[in-house]
Amino acid sequence: MSGAASPDRWADEHDIDLGAVEAPEEAPEAAPAPPRRRMRFPNAAMAFGAVILALAAGVVTIVKWSPIGELNAEAVVTGFLEAAQQGDIEGALAFTDQPHATGDFLVPDALDTRWSVVEVGQVSYSKSPRPGRITTQVYAEIEAFDGTRIGFRYLVGIEDGAAVIENALATSEAYPAFDHLDVNGVTAKVDEAMGITNLMLLPGVYEFYPDLPSTMELETEGAVLALGNRFVLLGEDRSDEWLPIPWPTVSAEGEALIDTALGEYLDACVAAPDTAGCPLGFPADEARTVAAAPGAAWEITSYPKVDAQWWGYELLQGFVLVTTEPGEARIAAVVTEDGESRETVVSCPIWADGLFADLDFAGGAAITRADGTTIERCNSLVEVE
Secondary structure (H helix, E strand, O other): OOOOOOOOOOOOEEEEOOOOOOOOOOOOOOOOOOOOOOEEEEHHHHHHHHHHHHHHHHHHHHHHHOOOOOOOHHHHHHHHHHHHHOOOHHHHHOOEOOOOOOOOOOOHHHOEOOEEEEEEEEEEEEEOOOOOOEEEEEEEEEEEOOOOEEEEEEEEEEEOOEEEEOOOOOEEEEOOOOOEEEEOOEEEEOEOOOOEEEEEOOOEEEEEOOOOOOOEEEOOOOEEEEEOOEEEEOOOOOOEOOOOOOOEEEOHHHHHHHHHHHHHHHHHHHHOOOOOOOOOOOOOOOOEEEEEOOOOOOEEEEOOEEEEEOOHHHOOOOEEEEEEEOEEEEEEEEEEEOOEEEEEEEEEEEOOOOEEEEEOOOOOEEEEEOOOOOOOOOOOOEEOO
């Protein structure tokens, strides 16, 4: 049927019978069939055809993944990430559509390079309605030093002989707990009227308030991994477009400092009880009048116990003091009732609600009262003697 080809020679030929049909077994009166022509194809020709097919397949691949020759979207994203990881801000921005971007944290000191590029791969491309423009999506994934990972799809625009990342930098709103935002040791002031700040970050690891004093702690992990407009707390699995700046809590050391500061604040109120923000005084009563006895002064017999809480809507005020157990103050007083006066000792509960504890970054604490805040003053005076 077909001749055997020699394995030793490229020029040997395959004999391919393209039309052989078996004749009937018994046909004695029929003339013998003439020999059929056999077409011969050299091995070299077949190999050349295979090469042509392979090249054609290669053309399809090039069209799919590299629409414009040397303008490789994956290479652009890889270059951007590698420059950011090396702390080369100018080099990283050169791969974006914002090569001259500036920001409080687009500085070398704000970069933590303890992360690596894990994966970069183009996942799609499409032609734009604008002639000569093509957009591609390139998926990238990076990993922090602790194993936390985050992924993001970069949009690379290819046009006019240039390929740039068009969503490399996103501006995020941050709601810091203090009058400043500290990222990797770089500080930026917060607009106190708005209570927010906007920031732009390159890919990387960012730690908030790394120099927080020992009087405070962060309620969650204080570092995030950022990529594009996505953020994830170190040690977590899920990322979000919301920048998770941690909020502070008071440490055991801070609680002791607040108790001391509150005691000093109330002791000052004993010396000047009519000072705004002091809880010592006599309540108004239509049935009787109460006044301090001649030469008498308030005496605090117990100080209130408080919790210091951070409330988001009290931004920049400090820690709100919430009374968990009121204290007590006593004073010798003259009570006049039904035209008759008597001298007695009265007791007044002390509440700290309405006061704030301002813990500073030097490790100190001060008790303050926000403007317009009303402090409760002895609303339940009781005679004890």
